Amino acid sequence: MISIILLSGFGIISLFAGFLKSKRVLLPMALLFLAVVFGINLFDWDQNQSYFSNMLTIDNFAVAFTGIMVLSTLLIIPFTQHFATRNDENLGEYYALILFSLVGAIMMVSYNNMLMLFVGIEILSIAMYVFAGSDKSSLRSAEAALKYFLMGSFFTGILLFGMVMIYGATGTFNIAEIAGSAEAMGTGGANNVMFMLGVLMIIIGISFKVSAAPFHFWTPDVYEGTPTVWTAYMSTVVKTAGVAAFYKLMDAAFAASYGSWMPTLVAIIVLTLLIGNVGAVVQQSMKRMLAYSSISHAGYLLMTLLAFNNLSTSAILFYSFAYSTASIAAFGVLQLVSRQRQNENYEAFNGLGKTNPLLAFSVAVSMLSLAGIPLTAGFFGKFFVFSALIENPDMMWLIVVAVILAAVGVYYYFRVVIAMYLHPVAEDATTIRSTSFMNVMLLIITALTILLGIAPALLSDVL
Amino acid sequence: MITALLLFWPALAALLVLLIKGEGAKKVAFIATLVEFAIALFAIVNFVPDATTQFALDMPWMERAGIGFTIGMDGISLLMVLLTTFLVPLIVLSSFKHDYKNPHVFYALVLFMQTGLIGVFVAMDAFLFYFFWEVALIPIYFIAAIWGGARRIPVTFKFFIYTIFGSLFMLAAFVYLYFQTAGTELAAHSSNVNAFYQLTLDSATQSWIFWFLFLAFAIKMPVFPFHTWQPDTYTESPTQATMLLAGIMLKMGIYGVLRWLLPVVPLGVSQWADLVLVLSIIGIVYGSIIAIRQRDMKRLIAYSSIAHVGLIAAGIFTLNEQGLQGGVIQMLSHGINVVGLFFIVDIIFRRTNTREIANLGGITQTTPALSIMFLTLLMGSVALPLTNGFIGEFLLLSGVFQYNHYFGAVAGLTIILGAVYMLRMFQGVMFGTKSEATEGFADLTFHEKAVLIPLVIMVFWIGLFPNTFLSISEPAVGQLLSIINR
Secondary structure, three states: OOOHHHHHHHHHHHHHHHHHHHHHHHHHHHHHHHHHHEEEHHHOOOOEEEEEOOEEOOOOOHHHHHHHHHHHHHHHHHHHEEOOOOOOOOHHHHHHHHHHHHHHHHHHEOOOOOHHHHHHHHHHHHHHHHHHOOOOOOHHHHHHHHHHHHHHHHHHHHHHHHHHHHHHHHHOOOHHHHHHHHHHOOOHOOOOHHHHHHHHHHHHHHHHHHOOOOOOHHHHHHHHHHHHHHHHHHHHHHHHHHHHHOOOOHHHOOOHHHHHHHHHHHHHHHHHHHHHHHHHHHOOEEHHHHHHHHHHHHHHHHHHHHHOOOHHHHHHHHHHHHHHHHHHHHHHHHHHHHHHHOOOOOHHOOOOHHHHHHHHHHHHHHHHHHHHHOOOOOHHHHHHHHHHOOOOOHHHHHHHHHHHHHHHHHHHHHHHHHHHOOOOOOOOOOOOOOOHHHHHHHHHHHHHHHHHHHHHHHHHHOO | OOHHHEEEEHHHHHHHHHHOOHHHHHHHHHHHHHHHHHHHHHHOOOOOOOOOOOOEEEEEEEEHHEEEEEEEHHHHHHHHHHHHHHHHHHHHHOOOOOOOOOOHHHHHHHHHHHHHHHHHHEEOEHHHHHHHHHHHHHHHHHHHHHOOOOOHHHHHHHHHHHHHHHHHHHHHHHHHHHHOOOOHHHHHOEEEEHHHHHHOOOHHHHHHHEEEEEEEEHHOOOOOOOOOOOOHHHHHOHHHHHHHHEEEEEEEHHHHHHHHHOOOHHHHHHHHHHHHHHHHHHHHHHHHHOOOOOOOOHHHHHHHHHHHHHHHHHHHHOOOOHHHHHHHHHHHHHHHHHHHHOOOOOHHHHOOOOOOOOHHHOOOOOOHHHHHHHHHHHHHHOOOOHHHHHHHHHHHHHHHHHHHHEEEEEEEEHHHHHHHHHHHOOOOOOHHOOOOOOOOOOOHHHHHHHHHHHHHHHHHHHHOOOHHHHHHHHHHHHHHHHHHHO
């Protein structure tokens, strides 16, 4: 709870510190704030406190997810060093927005009441709309913001409508009480049309937020238009919060009617996996490929919603963090490369292994991790997700589909690796300049990915 | 402890080699692999030839899930480790005359791969096995893709995707099996090899698990019709990578069948053994016939490898002692012969710049040493009595013959067809008149002899005293059979 208050306070401080207009102050300050929040957050472990007349509960689930989201933000923030080099007028706002949006993300993993979930999603989303449009001189960025905002509002409406339906059917927003009245309705509420309609609309609304197909159409365009560092934030922290919130809701409120909404979710997952992986294969732009890959990873993450057992939460936690570290490294290097070579396509990475061994290595490790190859965290992410699901024998076929599509994933992730190590450097290509601070951050991220690939118990045994 | 040392020493050495820029890297790598071989010999000396898993080490890895870092060696593992540690120094030595770019990376990758290979052979936990299975793949992919021939990028990419595809199915099967082990709590489940052996699944389940596992192993071996990645990859890879692939990596697939397929899903195996045997025997005939038509020496040996592996696969799926023992001993023999033959192709290629049989000829006139060694390895490959190939193929064929006379008869073609393509190659390359390319062909240098002589010694050792090796694996194979027939 203190972490929410602190983050809000820090956000306001950043806003005022924005008057200084100096990245030399703002960036270290944001890092410090996040580090403090990360530490403070750990004190809530095993406390299980409820706040605001039981609207928020800071349980271990919330603490763990807050922890990885704050940590991911901490790893992303350094890459803002190269953002807005034109001495953007309102630099402080972005740091404030990121801190504010984290408050939303924390609410999304600690809510106990659907209202809080909604408020959390909105806090997070509004910051994202601003981030999408933050490159004011770029048409693509403006388009991304508008597209994201219009679509986002529309789906927020659907989500809210769904919540209202649930309220109509049960008379409460509290997720535990919803589960109770669903139980009382018999068959977990599956016979109540209003209730099931509500569940369906909520599924659609959150699927949009985590960019699951068929509600994914905004993803490639918005990711492409948004400045890369914010794309990294969007595809990691937002997704983590979204999936965790989704899981919590389905587990705590709607588990009893599993049989009724499960087919919908299975359809969403299969479509997501298919569109994400196949869509990524045909991309020429690395950034669009990462956008499609983020769709496909949403598919793997959502698979955990088909099995409510003690492995599922661990699987989401591990998978999200593994995915986050890998994505941050990939987006971080992409930002440097695309800025300095004026090209976001694979060929921009040609010969990076020769010109910048460190950058190439961290991208290679993150690609291996995203592809799920052992010795990297991504492997255990997939492993835990499949493990969580395999106890549900009806879903064997889904695992087979996911496995086949994971092999497809290897194809497009390795195109980057091949470009970096096997294709010759273009003649006019220059060595990518990066600061030593950024190099250190990339090393830390890469080390984290490998560490979790060797000793997964560090994170998987937390929950 | 010895097993852990065997496992981690090459990885440590790889890190060390990475730090050494330039020519020193190959020497350090060579010494490191020799040390590794010495450790393996020490293990052999201390090995008690019974069916137990020795030099075992069991440490928690993912404790909450009951997954351990469990390693150890029984007779079969030990022979595979011996093969790996024997061949890798020779492979490193064989590269001394090559000037690879970035030698420190090249040798670090070779050493790193050795850790993966040893890990596969000593892992006694399913997930650990999978882990090393993939760890071995990454370095060889890079070795082949960075230092390979002109078409290396698409070819190695296909190889990579193909094998990953298969192994993901293996992973899914392992996860399923893991959840079938006793206990409802997560920590009570186990992925230990013995826990898998104790599973009693109904035959319908075993039937599909069989295919999940078999797919991974069949692609790696490769068994017909999963072989399409193999000839191109062998041809395009640099010689050392080809040696690693054909000499050792292919054995991972066969070893996987022995350790993780036959004893885990015996009912599944009995349902599909006929089909697998038919596929393997098709592979023997198909590989041999295509080998006969090859004009490129490296491709010829690549196809001959499909034929030989087909026979090994057929032998072990007969599930009788001759077949299994033959499979184990033939893994050693094939590794030794194929590494030697690929090296000879490399020697000839480096002197003449061609691998086309038609462009070569008359080499024997100036090269007594090369001729003798080439012929010995070749005879080993066509299973002439007194050589290593004879022991393995004889046992394998007698195993297949016991299983089904007709299968045995067709599989026996391997010896005839093998003689056809091998002798045809020898004739075309070594005899006849000198061609433009082979004019002034020099005999073996000291380095080349240093690689070939140990291989030739092993050809005769296994051929004359097979019991040295058969006795190591015999108790383990016996135990394997008793688990299969439980």
